[in-house]
Amino acid sequence: MAKVSSSSIVSPQALVGLTPQSGDLSAAAVPGISHFHLANGLEVVVIPDLRAPIVTHMIWYRNGSADDPMAKSGIAHFLEHLMFKGTTKNPLGAFSELVAELGGQENAFTSNDFTAYYQRIAKEHLGKMMELEADRMINLRLTDEVVAPERDVVLEERRMRTDSDPASELNEAVQAALFTRHPYGTPVIGWGHEIEDLGRQDALDYYQRFYTPENAVLIVAGDVIEADVKRLAESTYGMIAARGEAPHRKRPKEPAARTHKLVTLRDEKVEQPSHQRVYLVPSYTTGGKATGEALEVLAHVLGGGPTSILYKALVVDQKIAVAAGSYYWGQALDDTRFFIYAMPSEGVTLEALEEAIDGVMAEVFARGIDEGDLARAKTRLVADAVYSRDNQTELARWYGVALTTGQTVEDIQQWPERIDALSAADIKAAAAKYLDRACSVTGFLLPAA
Amino acid sequence: MAKVSSSSIVSPQALVGLTPQSGDLSAAAVPGISHFHLANGLEVVVIPDLRAPIVTHMIWYRNGSADDPMAKSGIAHFLEHLMFKGTTKNPLGAFSELVAELGGQENAFTSNDFTAYYQRIAKEHLGKMMELEADRMINLRLTDEVVAPERDVVLEERRMRTDSDPASELNEAVQAALFTRHPYGTPVIGWGHEIEDLGRQDALDYYQRFYTPENAVLIVAGDVIEADVKRLAESTYGMIAARGEAPHRKRPKEPAARTHKLVTLRDEKVEQPSHQRVYLVPSYTTGGKATGEALEVLAHVLGGGPTSILYKALVVDQKIAVAAGSYYWGQALDDTRFFIYAMPSEGVTLEALEEAIDGVMAEVFARGIDEGDLARAKTRLVADAVYSRDNQTELARWYGVALTTGQTVEDIQQWPERIDALSAADIKAAAAKYLDRACSVTGFLLPAA
Numbered sequence: 001m002a003k004v005s006s007s008s009i010v011s012p013q014a015l016v017g018l019t020p021q022s023g024d025l026s027a028a029a030v031p032g033i034s035h036f037h038l039a040n041g042l043e044v045v046v047i048p049d050l051r052a053p054i055v056t057h058m059i060w061y062r063n064g065s066a067d068d069p070m071a072k073s074g075i076a077h078f079l080e081h082l083m084f085k086g087t088t089k090n091p092l093g094a095f096s097e098l099v100a101e102l103g104g105q106e107n108a109f110t111s112n113d114f115t116a117y118y119q120r121i122a123k124e125h126l127g128k129m130m131e132l133e134a135d136r137m138i139n140l141r142l143t144d145e146v147v148a149p150e151r152d153v154v155l156e157e158r159r160m161r162t163d164s165d166p167a168s169e170l171n172e173a174v175q176a177a178l179f180t181r182h183p184y185g186t187p188v189i190g191w192g193h194e195i196e197d198l199g200r201q202d203a204l205d206y207y208q209r210f211y212t213p214e215n216a217v218l219i220v221a222g223d224v225i226e227a228d229v230k231r232l233a234e235s236t237y238g239m240i241a242a243r244g245e246a247p248h249r250k251r252p253k254e255p256a257a258r259t260h261k262l263v264t265l266r267d268e269k270v271e272q273p274s275h276q277r278v279y280l281v282p283s284y285t286t287g288g289k290a291t292g293e294a295l296e297v298l299a300h301v302l303g304g305g306p307t308s309i310l311y312k313a314l315v316v317d318q319k320i321a322v323a324a325g326s327y328y329w330g331q332a333l334d335d336t337r338f339f340i341y342a343m344p345s346e347g348v349t350l351e352a353l354e355e356a357i358d359g360v361m362a363e364v365f366a367r368g369i370d371e372g373d374l375a376r377a378k379t380r381l382v383a384d385a386v387y388s389r390d391n392q393t394e395l396a397r398w399y400g401v402a403l404t405t406g407q408t409v410e411d412i413q414q415w416p417e418r419i420d421a422l423s424a425a426d427i428k429a430a431a432a433k434y435l436d437r438a439c440s441v442t443g444f445l446l447p448a449a
Numbered sequence: 450m451a452k453v454s455s456s457s458i459v460s461p462q463a464l465v466g467l468t469p470q471s472g473d474l475s476a477a478a479v480p481g482i483s484h485f486h487l488a489n490g491l492e493v494v495v496i497p498d499l500r501a502p503i504v505t506h507m508i509w510y511r512n513g514s515a516d517d518p519m520a521k522s523g524i525a526h527f528l529e530h531l532m533f534k535g536t537t538k539n540p541l542g543a544f545s546e547l548v549a550e551l552g553g554q555e556n557a558f559t560s561n562d563f564t565a566y567y568q569r570i571a572k573e574h575l576g577k578m579m580e581l582e583a584d585r586m587i588n589l590r591l592t593d594e595v596v597a598p599e600r601d602v603v604l605e606e607r608r609m610r611t612d613s614d615p616a617s618e619l620n621e622a623v624q625a626a627l628f629t630r631h632p633y634g635t636p637v638i639g640w641g642h643e644i645e646d647l648g649r650q651d652a653l654d655y656y657q658r659f660y661t662p663e664n665a666v667l668i669v670a671g672d673v674i675e676a677d678v679k680r681l682a683e684s685t686y687g688m689i690a691a692r693g694e695a696p697h698r699k700r701p702k703e704p705a706a707r708t709h710k711l712v713t714l715r716d717e718k719v720e721q722p723s724h725q726r727v728y729l730v731p732s733y734t735t736g737g738k739a740t741g742e743a744l745e746v747l748a749h750v751l752g753g754g755p756t757s758i759l760y761k762a763l764v765v766d767q768k769i770a771v772a773a774g775s776y777y778w779g780q781a782l783d784d785t786r787f788f789i790y791a792m793p794s795e796g797v798t799l800e801a802l803e804e805a806i807d808g809v810m811a812e813v814f815a816r817g818i819d820e821g822d823l824a825r826a827k828t829r830l831v832a833d834a835v836y837s838r839d840n841q842t843e844l845a846r847w848y849g850v851a852l853t854t855g856q857t858v859e860d861i862q863q864w865p866e867r868i869d870a871l872s873a874a875d876i877k878a879a880a881a882k883y884l885d886r887a888c889s890v891t892g893f894l895l896p897a898a
Contacts, residue, residue, distance in 0.1 A: 070519050071701040173629075173708040180625035180634065191630065191704040252520040255640040259622040262711040266887065438715065 034226040035409045038233060040242040041214035045399050045409060046229045047221035049392050055222030056393045057129045058118035059137070060400040062217070063210040065190070066112045066183040066251055066334070073183075074190015075198055075206050077110040078154055082203050083117065084108075085146045087139035092146065095132045102128075112184055113333045114404035120393055123223045130218075130236035137211050138240055140204075147200040155196065158189050166267035167274070167445055174443040175337075177261045178278050182254045182334060213237060214246040217403045221396035251334060254280065257439035268448040275350045276341040276443040277357065281434045283332035285406030289418060292330045294430035295338060297422055299328035300377040301369050302431075303340060307376065309369070310340065313360045320348045320356055331405045338435065350444045361435060368428030382416045483675040484858045487682060489691040490663035494848050494858060495678045496670035498841050504671030505842045506578045507567035508586070509849040511666070512659040514639070515561045515632040515700055515783070522632075523639015524647055524655050526559040527603055531652050532566065533557075534595045536588035541595065544581045551577075561633055562782045563853035569842055572672045579667075579685035586660050587689055589653075596649040604645065607638050615716035616723070616894055623892040624786075626710045627727050631703045631783060662686060663695040666852045670845035700783060703729065706888035717897040724799050725790040725892040726806065730883045732781035734855030738867060741779045743879035744787060746871055748777035749826040750818050751880075752789060756825065758818070759789065762809045769797045769805055780854045787884065799893045810884060817877030831865045 032048040065076045086092035099106045104121030119129045162168040172187050179185025189195070218237060220229050257280060284292030303310040303326025314321035324342040344353045388394050402412050481497040514525045535541035548555045553570030568578045611617040621636050628634025638644070667686060669678050706729060733741030752759040752775025763770035773791040793802045837843050851861050 071699065169707050173706075173710070176629035177626055177710060180622075180629070181640065185629065193702055193704060250520065253642055255621075255642060257622075258618050258714055258716075260713045261622070261626060262713070264709045264711070265707055267707075 033409060033413075036226075036230070038213065038238045040238060040240055041212075041246070042233070042237050042240075043217045043403065044229065044233055045217065045219045045403065046224065046226045047219070047395060047399065048224070049221050049395065050223050053123050053223050054120060054392070055123045055126045055220060055224055056118060056120045056396045057126055057133070058116055058219040058221075058396050058400055059133050060114050060116040060217040060219065060404050061210055062114060062215050062246065062404045063206075063249065064111050064113040064115055064404075065186060065188040067210070067249055068183065068186070068190070069202075069206070071194055072190075072198060072202055072206075073186045074154065074188075074195040075202055076115055077189050078151065078195065078198050079203050079206055080108050080110045080115050080117075081150050081154060082142055082147065083136055083140060085140070085142060085150070087135050087141050089135055089139065090132055091141075095136070098128070098132070104129075110188055112188065114401065116397075116400055116404075118393070118396070126220065126222075126224065126229075127232045127236070130232050134236040134240060137213070137216065137237070140207055140211075142200050142203060144200055147203065151195065151198060154189065155192065158192055158195065162187070162189065163192065164269075166265055166270050169267075170263065170265040170443050170445050171276075173263045173265065174276065174278055174441050177263050178280055178337065178441045179254060181252045183251055184332070184334065184336070209247050212243045212247065213240050214243055217400060219396045219400050219403075221392045249333070254335060260438050261441045262444065263441060264444040264446065266446045266448050270445055270447045272343055273350055273447065274341065274343045274445045275353050275357075276339060276445075277354075277437075277440050278340075278443070279338040279435050279440045280335055281328070281338045283334065283336040283405070284330045284411070285333055286335050289411060290426070291430065293415075293418055293422055294426045295328045295434065296330050297374070297377050297381065297419065298369075298427050298430050299326045299338065300381055301373050301427065302326045302364065304377065304380070307373075309364065309373065310342070310357070310360055314342055314353070314356055318356060320345050321353060324357075331401050331407070333405050350446065354442060358437060361431075361437070364428070365432050365435075368424050368431075371424055374422075374424050374427065378419055378422065381419055385416065482858060482862070485675075485679070487662065487687045489687060489689055490661075490695070491682070491686050491689075492666045492852065493678065493682055494666065494668045494852065495673065495675045496668070496844060496848065497673070498670050498844065499672050502572050502672050503569060503841070504572045504575045504669055504673055505567060505569045505845045506575055506582070507565055507668040507670075507845050507849055508582050509563050509565040509666040509668065509853050510659055511563060511664050511695065511853045512655075512698065513560050513562040513564055513853075514635060514637040516659070516698055517632065517635065517639070518651075518655070520643055521639075521647060521651055521655075522635045523603065523637075523644040524651055525564055526638050527600065527644065527647050528652050528655055529557050529559045529564050529566075530599050530603060531591055531596065532585055532589060534589070534591060534599070536584050536590050538584055538588065539581055540590075544585070547577070547581070553578075559637055561637065563850065565846075565849055565853075567842070567845070575669065575671075575673065575678075576681045576685070579681050583685040583689060586662070586665065586686070589656055589660075591649050591652055593649055596652065600644065600647060603638065604641065607641055607644065611636065611638065612641065613718075615714055615719050618716075619712065619714040619892050619894050620725075622712045622714065623725065623727055623890050626712050627729055627786065627890045628703060630701045632700055633781070633783065633785070658696050661692045661696065662689050663692055666849060668845045668849050668852075670841045698782070703784060709887055710890045711893065712890060713893040713895065715895045715897050719894055719896045721792055722799055722896065723790065723792045723894045724802050724806075725788060725894075726803075726886075726889050727789075727892070728787040728884050728889045729784055730777070730787045732783065732785040732854070733779045733860070734782055735784050738860060739875070740879065742864075742867055742871055743875045744777045744883065745779050746823070746826055746830065746868065747818075747876050747879050748775045748787065749830055750822050750876065751775045751813065753826065753829070756822075758813065758822065759791070759806070759809055763791055763802070763805055767805060769794050770802060773806075780850050780856070782854050799895065803891060807886060810880075810886070813877070814881050814884075817873050817880075820873055823871075823873050823876060827868055827871065830868055834865065 034046045036044050063076060068075045084096060096106060099119050102121055102125050104119050106119045108117045121129060176185045218233060281295055282291050302308055310324040310326060314324040321342045322345055327339045329337045340357060342353050344350060483495045486492050512525060517524045533545060535543060548568050551570055551574050553568050555568045557566045570578060625634045667682060730744055731740050751757055752773060759773040759775060763773040770791045771794055776788045778786045789806060791802050793799060
């Protein structure tokens with residue numbers, strides 16, 4: 001949607017920056033959650049939050065940029081924009097204007113594995129939101145008159161955020177080098193030359209294929225009870241005819257990597273050089289919970305803030321970096337990314353920084369991690385999860401991400417206990433097994449030569 | 450086909466080795482060539498060669514590995530194997546046995562842009578060859594009983610030639626890094642995990658789509674006259690119903706590269722390190738003839754043998770390399786590859802070699818090329834073309850490659866004159882425009898650390 005486009009993409013670009021957000025999985029065990037399906041296949045999660053008379057109403061679709069058809073990159077995100085163009089019953093602008101009039105907020109976002117729409121609004125308007133959201137699940141009306149200008153909006157979004165930003169350009173190239181086959185190597189917003197060719201029919205074909213009740217998850221968090229949500233959902237979303245089955249998400253798999261790749265971008269706009277390394281690793285879904293949890297904790301121990309191993313070694317002790325950290329993008333339908341990043345101190349080369357990182361990693365492989373560090377990381381991970389419950393929208397969002405990337409409500413609920421049960425040996429084993437430099441991708445961002 | 454599988458793939462792997470074959474385009478102007486279409490759309494080229502009573506009969510399809518559907522890499526090559534599995538009229542083995550009985554030779558090969566089948570045989574059997582080849586253009590019979598074992602043959606071919614050969618593994622990774630989007634980054638034989646999933650229906654779907662008269666080129670070279678070829682072709686291939694139009698070859702385009710990528714493979718099987726660099730450049734078809742010719746001549750001046758610039762600088766003068774050269778893969782439907790390669794002398798690092806290559810290139814960019822070097826390269830290119838006319842099969846092959854990658858018979862005929870007209874300024878301009886290290890891919894092959 002045009003007016004919120006600055007926040008509509010959830011992508012590697014956003015995550016590989018120097019202040020990654022916590023990748024933790026869960027809001028911990030929220031009591032009273034209910035989870036059911038409507039007769040047409042729509043999945044529903046109700047998360048009680050009685051602190052204020054508001055609700056967050058989200059509809060998630062199990063399709064993201066990784067489901068863009070060949071040579072149609074960007075269509076998932078483009079359709080997200082076009083979903084604000086109106087239906088016969090609710091023409092262009094009607095939905096957004098109503099949300100604003102009622103004092104609500106709305107937004108939408110697209111990532112590799114999902115596309116989602118939400119409103120946060122006074123609880124008495126939940127039924128109306130469902131009615132309008134259900135309407136645009138099946139009645140979207142697109143004309144060339146609205147499609148063409150919106151494509152220009154997306155192209156401008158790409159130009160502003162990627163094509164004029166060397167760090168974003170490097171990130172795109174690093175992801176493309178890591179994923180030679182799998183579509184996680186393609187930017188969520190799409191490649192510019194392919195966006196240019198996206199048309200009304202591409203959007204409609206994609207919409208017909210994926211915007212179905214079987215492919216959607218409704219998440220309602222707030223001052224509501226299950227029975228009310230069910231009743232409202234049945235009289236809105238429930239009226240949509242089932243399609244028989246959810247669309248199939250078929251994505252090419254990645255061949256086993258055997259090489260290290262160093263991707264270098266030099267650009268006159270770069271003032272501060274930076275280093276990143278990305279490993280292709282299992283997600284919670286492909287590797288199983290235990291593997292995902294071990295990688296999650298590893299990322300926190302290794303690079304989650306100023307007490308982490310990388311930060312202490314590179315920034316505090318050796319003073320060769322001004323920033324350093326690591327991040328695990330665990331919630332993904334397919335094999336995913338583990339990032340290490342650092343920014344060199346003045347006069348330090350990226351090669352020297354790379355070598356120092358390898359030194360730190362060699363220590364981790366050889367000795368594993370300290371029990372004290374582990375205990376702190378676990379505590380902080382779970383605490384983050386608890387704190388983040390305080391934000392109703394974030395809470396709903398976690399369930400949406402989990403349910404659209406192959407996890408279950410139970411997985412989220414059990415997560416804190418499972419994190420607590422991890423041992424230092426589990427973490428050491430995960431590091432040794434998955435963080436192999438020989439098949440990783442390194443990115444160097446440098447000023448013009 | 451199983452028994453010739455060792456030569457059936459025409460791929461980057463074959464071309465990036467240390468003894469690349471000449472990339473020259475043409476057999477120069479062969480007199481008396483005729484060129485026409487049958488009523489069903491089949492294109493026919495007849496190349497007179499009256500020196501011996503033999504013919505080379507080739508059928509070329511305008512589809513190759515770059516037309517493999519998503520997640521079905523290897524299907525073009527796999528179908529090439531399966532085309533030897535027989536039809537109702539000519540069951541498994543009948544065609545090959547007949548060719549052998551008649552004292553002929555046969556083979557087939559698959560590349561990025563084409564798949565081709567040929568027999569070389571006494572001229573009186575041309576009609577029979579056409580009959581059998583036309584039969585398998587429409588009557589291929591595939592059962593799971595023949596498909597499954599042949600898939601194992603292809604998988605074994607891949608294991609033997611790629612997965613156990615570090616140089617091939619590196620080449621695959623370099624190509625994948627160069628082509629992040631376009632299918633030239635995918636190996637012709639396919640990725641192993643995708644070959645494993647190819648089945649009878651995949652092969653039949655692909656066969657139905659591409660094995661049509663409109664999509665084929667018949668090339669007959671030898672002791673034949675146009676009228677006889679036409680008559681025989683009409684009574685065999687001509688009986689196949691037209692489909693209406695040639696299948697559409699739609700391939701994703703590559704986004705503009707902004708980064709340099711260094712791909713490194715270390716393996717204990719490596720004894721001699723080697724260096725390669727690949728640039729993404731226009732082909733004869735995408736860049737136009739003048740650009741293709743300039744890149745062709747540039748490759749020869751720069752790295753075509755022991756009198757070339759790179760060889761003289763690195764091997765003879767600086768003695769830091771034991772081999773060095775360059776190669777342009779010009780005949781391609783889409784943007785293609787310009788290779789530079791070198792093998793370091795003992796004790797020389799690949800980094801030092803890389804730097805020396807950049808030194809040589811800087812000279813070329815600054816000063817251009819010597820008129821004497823240019824004259825020698827032009828003479829040798831055209832001479833190679835003339836000499837290679839001596840081989841009937843090679844001659845036929847050039848026409849097949851040209852016609853399936855977007856060129857015309859006239860392009861081939863005019864090529865020697867056009868090469869002769871190139872100036873040193875054309876070559877210098879092509880080097881400066883297309884050989885930009887900042888968006889190339891470098892490959893390092895090294896022994897285990």
